[in-house]
Amino acid sequence: MSKVLVLYYSSYGHLETMANAVAEGARSAGATVDVKRVPETVPQDIAKGAHFKLDQAAPIATVAELEHYDAIIVGAPTRFGRMPAQMASFLDAAGGLWARGALNGKVGGAFTSTATQHGGQEVTLFSIITNLLHFGMTIVGLPYSYQAQMTLDEIAGGSPYGATTIAGGQGQRQPSVIELDGARFQGKLIAETANKLFG
Template identity: 70%
Template sequence: MTKVLVLYYSSYGHLEQMADAVAEGARGAGAEVDIRRVAETAPAEVIAAAHFKTDTAHPVIESPDQLADYDAIIVGAPTRFGRMPAQMAAFWDTTGGLWAKGALIGKVGGAFTSTASQHGGQETTLFSIITNLLHHGLTIVGLDYGFQGQMKMDEIVGGSPYGATTMAAGDGSRQPHPEELEGARYQGRRIAALAAKLAA
């Protein structure tokens, strides 16, 4: 059975919801899916002052070496000034040993993100994640236009050909739109399906 890892970081729970949707889509394609988050690196006083969401059902990934156990790796992180946040970058900075061995070459990967606003750096953040995956030799699958929900013009929704996205609003009050969650499921299915074909 194809094994998929959904690896994410979420400050306020938006990316956690998207990760659950990505995983749901991958399971729908017949994959065995694990959801893990990267460790929080912000000081406790910052977490408290900013009211980060600290309760989650998903455990922290124990070691970067675990990445080698999966056929596909789907990475989600919010934007920080148009790029992935320090928490996710810090994790990928520990994967040099895997890179040196070529341990992730040939796996399938993808990215998803959240921004405060419609034009808050979604695509540059996705590229900052995808760049790491490409350096490791992963084949990237985005959110192709087979998912027509990202083409809506009657209301604002996330979505990009480079990956599923959502918008949280500056105060975090906007929750993922059903169309955005469906885009995440679609991308999860596509990645899991391709990984299964490559492993066959």
């Protein structure tokens, strides 16, 4: 079976929760899954003052280990319609892997969160996906076969480009059942795709 990395950045824990749901989905497809986060670049005193969730259980990833996975699923919240500097800085450091083609043909996907329904979810997903395409990866999103993302009965994230959640302007909203199930669905689909290619 395939080996999957769920790589995320989360300031307040919303993407941490989504990352664990993505990992659950990938494991349900039989994959070996690691959940890791990128380093925090905000100075500790500022992060504490802004009430960042600094006690996350996931270990810190290194760029060098990326090539040892069959699939990498990247999650990061939006920063003005794009991925935040913490994730961008981590991926920017992967130039050596790009130069060697070390990630060519691996499976990739993206997931995100925004404060509002129209806070840049799809643009943020594309900012992540663009990097993965440059690395030569095969992208798997959250297709409409996950029909719950089309609900009109409640506010919910979800996009054919990847799983999403809406956090609220003060971070008061946690991922909903629909959003977490979407993350699981995408994680399972990515693992199933990697299993077919590498299993």
